[in-house]
Amino acid sequence: MTRWLVKTEPDECSIDDFARSPDIAIVWEGVRNYQARNFIRDMTVGDEVFVYHSSCKHIGIAGMVTVVRDAYPDPAQFDSKSDYYDAKSTPDNPRWTAVDMIFGRKFPRLITLDELKVLPQLESLALVRKGNRLSVMPVSDDEWKTIVSLC
Template sequence: MAKWLVKSEPSECGIDDFAESPGKVIPWDGVRNYQARNFLAQMREGDDVFLYHSSCKHIGIAGIIRVVRSAYPDPTQFDPESHYYDPKSSPENPRWQAVDFTLERKLNQLMPLDQIKQLPGLESLPLVRRGNRLSVMPVSDDEWQIILSQT
């Protein structure tokens, strides 16, 4: 199974949205970056994912979520009322992907970016590299274990 990290503003979709109802399935849609979309397309049912809170007062890894439905055409791209509508996309030729997640576990406390940056072995993790703004990124098995050992 592959490992991933996704970023979201907690006001948009945070760990508490998953935790409020155990077993709740939340679609991860609205991604409009081609590289992030390509990573979503690689996700498979059962993959584990760190949920990272960004663009907020307290940024960091908030929990672990799991892929429960592999990539499928993001329905928001077809909805003219959606903020994520893409008039260049069609059901016959969709441009954007979504996946479905459910909660694996909420961390007892947020693991802040400063702590993550100080962990040996994470120098290649895209999250800690300068200028990386992707909302979806792969995490190697070794990087996953390093982070997991601190939770």
């Protein structure tokens, strides 16, 4: 099992969206960065994922979800009405990937970026490194344990 962190704007998809229907999978779509896409391609059923709220008033890790479907072509790339439509992507040669995830748990409080940045155990975590804008990134077992211990 691999562990991940995904960034999302809460008005688009938040931990509360997952919690509202905890047994219904949400399609994690719309990632349009090649390195992040490659990480999504590595996601498999059972992988645990931190949900990080960004570009909002309260920024930080809000909870956890679990991958319930291996990576597959992102359906939004073929929908001309979608914000994530990609005219260069075809069903025979899809460029973008999605996964399905379900609710795991909401943390009792938001774990802020400032908290994460000061921990020496997390200095290698991509999220805390300057200039990292990836929306999907791996989290090592030790990093995962450190973050969970903050709850």
